[in-house]
Amino acid sequence: MSSSELFREPSWRGLRPALPEYVAAEPAVTDFICRTLGEYGAISQLLLGGCAVGMFRFQPAGGDAKLVKLVPESRRSSMMQAEDIATWLAARDAPVVAALPGYPVWDGDYGIVVMPYLHGRRVEASEQDMALLGRSVAQVQKKLASHPDRLRWERATAERLADLMVVRSSLATGRLSCGPNPERLATLARDPMLDFVLQDMERVPLHGDLNPGNVLIVDGKAILLDLEDVFHSVLPPILELVLAIERYVLVVVENDAHAVSAGRAFVKAWQSNMGVATVTGSTDLVRVFRSLALRSLCVLASAEQHGAAMPDEEWNKFFLLEQLAGRRAHAIALIFEEGVA
Ligand SMILES: Nc1ncnc2c1ncn2[C@@H]1O[C@H](COP(=O)(O)OP(=O)(O)O)[C@@H](O)[C@H]1O
Ligand SMILES: [Mg+2]
Secondary structure (H helix, E strand, O other), rough: OHHHHHOOOOOOOOOOOOOOOEEEHHHHHHHHHHHHHHOEEEEEEEEEEEEEEEEEEEOOOOOOOOEEEEHHHHHHHHHHEEEHHHHHHHHHOEEOOOOOOOOOEEEEOEEEEEOOOOEEEEEOOOOHHHHHHHHHHHHHHHHHOOOOOOOHHHHHHHHHHHHHHHHHHHHHHHOOOOOHHHHHHHHHHHHHOOOOOOOOOOOOOOOOOOHHHHHEEEEEEEEEOOOOOOOOOEEEEEHHHHHHHHHHHHHOOOOOHHHHHHOOOOOOOHHHHHHOOOOOOOOOOOHHHHHHHHHHHHOOOOOOOOOOOHHHHHHHHHHHHHHHHHOOOHHHHOOOOOOHH
8 A cells, every 4th residue: 555545535624524515516417427327307416515526416306316426536446345345234234325236337537326315414412313323333343343355454454554654653753744733743753652553452344434424314323424444444443432432522512521421322332232341441542532633643644745735724633633632531531431321
């Protein structure tokens, strides 16, 4: 894996993605999609954070809406793998959405994925929604554990971590200097307390990118979208839990009591659906949160090193998350406290 592949352009840059907005698609795109589907209907383009992405809602006159994704050739391999995983999981009743039979197809420079359109909403930082999320995350992880490609995913994960460690040591030694605050980045890279490899912990295949844009609540169920990180995310499950708590709870809810009740609902639901006795063992959780932020900063550094323009806002997001963990240490301890009903 080359370091340039460590980074995938996110659909949103912020921390709290709204649901998409919709605008009428251009006639040429409408024609292309209708021809591909062999059906006619109204087509609108999704805007995420105000930006057009290659995603469309197709509404035929008398049937169910579909979501159409146009994927560039550069993402072909990861998209094909992600769609295979989605199909495999959906066939085992996991809470994901799979492409309709016959998709993806390739037409010239684009891959076309068509899937059922989900009328969903974002996950809220409530006990109910967080319990739904914990349950779905556990269901997906449990299925992924027996996926036939697991060994290959383990190798890809090891390669990716090795690439990130090279970036980290370049930052630590000053050979690489990136972002709006290179000194701070170097200090974090040198911090021996931070460890995103977690060598001694047991690893399982994870969703790998449980940000709030990658889940929809549909008919009382949390549906996990976007499986493009699974095949390099065979990692300790605590990393998935910590990311979810950070993004769905701590960045959204300032009040500690509220954060603790929502966070605990997530952890408990995950734990009971996984059937595991302990979630954290003796792990220092604030360190895990901070290490996750460092990992993301290393991904940005790698992207910048390979010529991607990375706005300050994106760097600052992870500097902020690194600090958030220390500030919310009390809530984090209570969220993951074991042996309390
Ligand atoms: N099947 C679907 N039905 C309805 N909306 C969807 C569907 N798939 C994705 N979306 C919307 O598009 C957003 C981005 O989808 P995602 O699969 O995560 O794409 P990306 O790879 O660009 O991140 C989601 O947050 C969701 O709002
Ligand atoms: Mg996504």
